[in-house]
Amino acid sequence: MVFHLFVLLSFFLSSSHGHTEFIYTVKEVQLICSTNKWEISTESDNKIDVSCTVECVHHESHVINLNNIQKSCTKSYSDKVGENCPLKARSGFFRCVSALDSGFLYPFKPSPNTVTSYVVAHANEEMTTKSEERSSVELTEGGDVLLNCSFHFTAGYDHQGFTVYWIKTIEWSSSCVYSYELGTYGLTYNHHCNVQEDLLHRLSNQTDSKTSHNIRIRNVTESDAGQYLCVLHVHRHYNKTKGNWKIINNITVSVDKDKEPEISRNNSDDIESLIRLCVTLPIILVVPMAVMGVYFCRKTETSPDFLSDLVIQFISDQFSRIEVR
Incomplete structure (x- = not known):
């Protein structure tokens, strides 16, 4: 300890x-x-x-x-x-x-x-009607991810100013990738954040109401992996014994590098069979030709030994190739 x-x-x-x-x-x-x-x-x-x-x-x-x-x-x-x-x-x-x-x-x-x-x-779980939602998503580099966050206030919290954060956390370090503030001075986006330039160009705001805050990250990379928290912060609370923060969504994002497809065992067997067929087919065609050649030699009184030796050597070579493969 x-x-x-x-x-x-x-x-x-x-x-x-x-x-x-x-x-x-x-x-x-x-x-x-x-x-x-x-x-x-x-x-x-x-x-x-x-x-x-x-x-x-x-x-x-x-x-x-x-x-x-x-x-x-x-x-x-x-x-x-x-x-x-x-x-x-x-x-x-x-x-x-x-x-x-x-x-x-x-x-x-x-x-x-x-x-x-x-x-x-x-933390104050009473600020919205639903408990914290947890989920995870696995992506491949180059894909897109949509992070959803929506909530409904409970009575007593629905007429106060508030801020919604999307916070990315890796181990102990956290960064803000999105903020929405509805307060005394009106509505502002990302006023609380210092979003990295690379992410800023790939992140789009899908917000369609003050209680729905969805963001999309395009062309994800390994650096986008982490834990993403959608967090609600109510500006003023009159009961000091209660908190004014709540995690709405907790999403773990995993990103893998794009892998080249591996040849399956079945595909490998099919390729091997095709190779055997390509090697064996000439043998099947040569044998009848050899028989005809011997017959021709007899008719012309030519010694078949020379032709037979050539055919036997050809067949032997083909089977040797099959064994090597």
Whole structure:
């Protein structure tokens, strides 16, 4: 158990620059920042509520509770890093940075100073009428895939602003491939995403209503394989004990390289039979000719031994070829 935790910690600290982790949970989680510099949006509204360097408080637990973060929070821009303090959180956007930024916090659009971004999505299964749907699809390179996502709000959530994400996850790293936001400022697409250019040209939006968000990926490659989550985030919720996130669809996409068709055993047997026929047929034709040749030799008083030797040698050669094949 201790070794497993050490491996996870090593992964967090050595992970690639600017990657994002999507954490769907109903419990508090501990987040790690190698620099101790945090930027936090507690309401998941992209507005930074807290931007500071966290220092561990002596004589207390080294885990910092989000509610008490101000006790150990400073606006200092010092590069000196003290003891790492895991941050305990239940919901919100969190960004671990090498230097404090200003502005807004979009987890899937990291700033140049971002080390790791976290989306802690507090789950609430009551927001829609159906439970999370899981499925998988296997594709060959060059094909197309349609990812479907639709839902119906339950009472109390149907008149609020919301965002729908299509999130692609591979192991610990997540990226946004589609977003739809219906909020105070109207409707926006992909405002929360930083879609890679190659995928952007192959992805088409099949959305036909505010509660139906289908996307199609054309000419898939091995790099498109992964777990695709259609996630709903309601902007405001008045019951703080309940979350405002829900996974609608969870689709695992597998992509294999195009393989050349293999010759089946039956096809192989047919080919071998054809070869034998092509070799044997001349023998069948030569034998009658040989008989006629011997008869002709007798009529003309010519010795048949020479002709017989030729015929026997020809037949022997043909059978030798058959055995070799």
